[in-house]
Structure formats: C-alpha cells, structure tokens
Amino acid sequence: MSLIMKNYPRTMHHRINRSTLAIPVDVIEMDDSFMVQANLPGFDLNELKVELDFETLKISAKKENTEEEKEVKYLHRERFLQEMSRTLKFHKPVDASKAKSSFKNGVLNISIPFADIAKTVTLVPEVN
Secondary structure, three states: OOOOHHHHHHHHHHHHOOOOEOEEEEEOOOOOEEEEEOOOOOOHHHHHHEEOOOOOOEEEEOOOOOOHOOOOOOOOOOOOOOOHHHHHHHHOOOHHHOEEEEEOOEEEEEEEEOOOHHHHOOOOOOOO
C-alpha cells in the first residue's frame, strides 16, 4: 500500500467529518419578493430548521447517526455530513408571516415577500 493511501483515511477524517459547512444557496430578487433555493441533498424534512425575521433567514440541517450506522466500522467515510447551516441578511425588509416554502428532491425553495413599508409622502396643508 502506498504511503498516500495509507494516510488518506485518517487525514480526510479530520478535514471532512464533524465539520459544519455552508449550505449552497441561490437568492433571486423578484419584483415583490426574494426566492431562495438551498441545496440539501441527503437530508429529510424533519432534519431541517428554517427561521425568518424581518431581515434575516437562517437555514440549518443536522443529521444524527442512527444506531445502525454507529455499529459499522468505516475505513473511510466522506458521504456523511453531520451539520450544515447558512444565514442570509436581506437588504430589504421582508414579511416573514407571508413566506412560503417547499422541500423536494433535496432542494428547499423559500418565497419571501417584501414587507409593506410606509412610504414618505408630501403633505400640502389645506387653507381653512
């Protein structure tokens, strides 16, 4: 066995396993909303957490080891990802109460409408 292959599993274990990675996202600004698409392959809906307020979106995903997986002795493991997260801050206020989301085939889609903000108006006083 070459020296590279002999050390490969041990070095890769420290760099890949047990790390929190950023969730890859696309953010699209529409006329009246933001559309966020997040790739979360391998995660189930019950492993996701999505929090939204007037300017910040937090997406996190956490996969727990099953009892069956804990009993297996892996020689090398790259496909297991324990935790991913992403926080986005929008440059416009959003209306969290009207946001909608769906999760299909490992892709989380979130539609977040802009908040109705009072616009500045010029008042012309009436003469009595």
